[in-house]
Amino acid sequence: MQQSPSILYASNLKKSYGTVEAIKGINLNIQGSGVYAILGQNGAGKTSLIKCALGLEKITSGTLQVIGSAPGTLQAKRQIGVILQDSDLPDLLTVKEQITLFASYYPTPFSVEKTIEMCALEDFADKRYKKLSGGQKRRAQFALAIVGNPQLIFLDEPTTGLDIEARRNLWAVIRDFAKQGKTIVLTTHYLEEAENLADRIMIMNSGIIVADASPSEIQKQSKGSVIRCETSTSYEVLQKLTGVSSVSISGRFSEIHSTDVNQSLSEMLSLDPNLKDLTVNQPKLEDVFGRLSQGVK
Ligand SMILES: Nc1ncnc2c1ncn2[C@@H]1O[C@H](COP(=O)(O)OP(=O)(O)OP(=O)(O)O)[C@@H](O)[C@H]1O
Numbered sequence: 001m002q003q004s005p006s007i008l009y010a011s012n013l014k015k016s017y018g019t020v021e022a023i024k025g026i027n028l029n030i031q032g033s034g035v036y037a038i039l040g041q042n043g044a045g046k047t048s049l050i051k052c053a054l055g056l057e058k059i060t061s062g063t064l065q066v067i068g069s070a071p072g073t074l075q076a077k078r079q080i081g082v083i084l085q086d087s088d089l090p091d092l093l094t095v096k097e098q099i100t101l102f103a104s105y106y107p108t109p110f111s112v113e114k115t116i117e118m119c120a121l122e123d124f125a126d127k128r129y130k131k132l133s134g135g136q137k138r139r140a141q142f143a144l145a146i147v148g149n150p151q152l153i154f155l156d157e158p159t160t161g162l163d164i165e166a167r168r169n170l171w172a173v174i175r176d177f178a179k180q181g182k183t184i185v186l187t188t189h190y191l192e193e194a195e196n197l198a199d200r201i202m203i204m205n206s207g208i209i210v211a212d213a214s215p216s217e218i219q220k221q222s223k224g225s226v227i228r229c230e231t232s233t234s235y236e237v238l239q240k241l242t243g244v245s246s247v248s249i250s251g252r253f254s255e256i257h258s259t260d261v262n263q264s265l266s267e268m269l270s271l272d273p274n275l276k277d278l279t280v281n282q283p284k285l286e287d288v289f290g291r292l293s294q295g296v297k
C-alpha cells in the first residue's frame with residue numbers, strides 16, 4: 001500500500017528560548033486528512049510547536065517539515081491557514097475587506113461570500129475589526145484561516161471566548177473541512193472539544209508528547225474502571241479492597257477506581273449487600289488527561 005505524504009513531520013525536534021526548553025524532542029508524523037488535537041497545560045509547548053511549523057520561530061535542533069517543505073517557505077505558506085493564540089488584525093479594515101485581502105494570498109481561495117456564509121459572519125461582515133467583540137474577532141480570524149482553501153490549518157485555541165452557538169458552528173466547519181480531505185491541527189484546553197472533533201489526540205507535557213492516540217484509545221490507556229455507588233462502607237475500608245487504586249467521595253457517592261472490578265465489587269457487596277445506585281464505567285478522558293499531563297504514564 002502506498003503511504004500518504006507527510007503533512008507535518010517532526011523528528012527529535014527541539015526548541016529553546018534562551019535557557020527555557022519549550023520543546024524537548026518531539027517525533028511526529030501526521031499523514032492525510034483529519035483533525036488532530038493537541039492538549040496540554042499552560043506552557044506545555046503547544047504554541048511553540050505551531051510557531052515553529054509556521055516558520056515564525058526558528059527550531060533549535062532536529063527536523064521539521066510541513067507539507068514536504070521547510071517551515072516558512074512560500075510554498076508551505078500558500079497551503080496553510082492559521083489562527084494564532086494571540087492573533088490580531090488591522091483595526092480599520094472591515095471583516096469583508098480582511099477576507100478579500102487574505103483570499104488574494106492563496107492560489108485557489110473560496111469566494112468571499114462563501115467564506116462569510118460558512119463562518120456565519122453576515123451580521124458583522126461590514127464592520128471594522130476594532131468595533132467587533134472579542135468572540136466576533138475570533139470568528140473573523142477563523143474566516144481568514146480558511147478563506148484560502150488551504151490543505152493544512154493550524155488553529156491555536158480557536159474557540160476560546162466563543163459562545164456555544166459560535167463554537168458549534170466552528171466545529172461543524174472544521175469537521176466539514178476534514179471530510180473534504182484537509183488536515184486540521186488544533187490546540188485546545190477543552191476536552192469536550194477534543195473528544196468531539198479529533199481523530200487523534202496528542203497530549204503535551206513540558207515539551208514532550210506523552211500520549212498520542214484516538215480519543216477511545218486514550219481512554220483505554222487508563223486501565224481499569226470506575227465503580228460508583230452509595231455505600232455504607234467507609235473510605236478507609238474501600239481503599240484497602242483488592243484491585244482498588246483510588247477512592248474519592250462525591251456527594252453521597254463513593255467513586256472507586258479499580259483494576260480488578262469483579263473482585264472489588266464482590267468484596268464491596270459482601271461488606272454492604274445494600275449498596276445502591278451502582279454504575280461501572282471506563283474512566284473519563286478528563287481523568288486520563290489529568291494523569292497523563294502530570295507525566296504519569
Ligand atoms: N517568545 C518566548 N520567549 C521566551 N520564552 C517563551 C517564548 N514563548 C514561549 N516561551 C516559553 O516556552 C514554554 C512553552 O510555551 P508555549 O507558549 O509554547 O506553551 P503553550 O502550551 O502554548 O501554553 P498555553 O496553553 O498557555 O497557550 C513556556 O515555558 C513559555 O514561557
Ligand SMILES: [Mg+2]
Binds near residue numbers: 046047048085156
Ligand atoms: Mg499556547
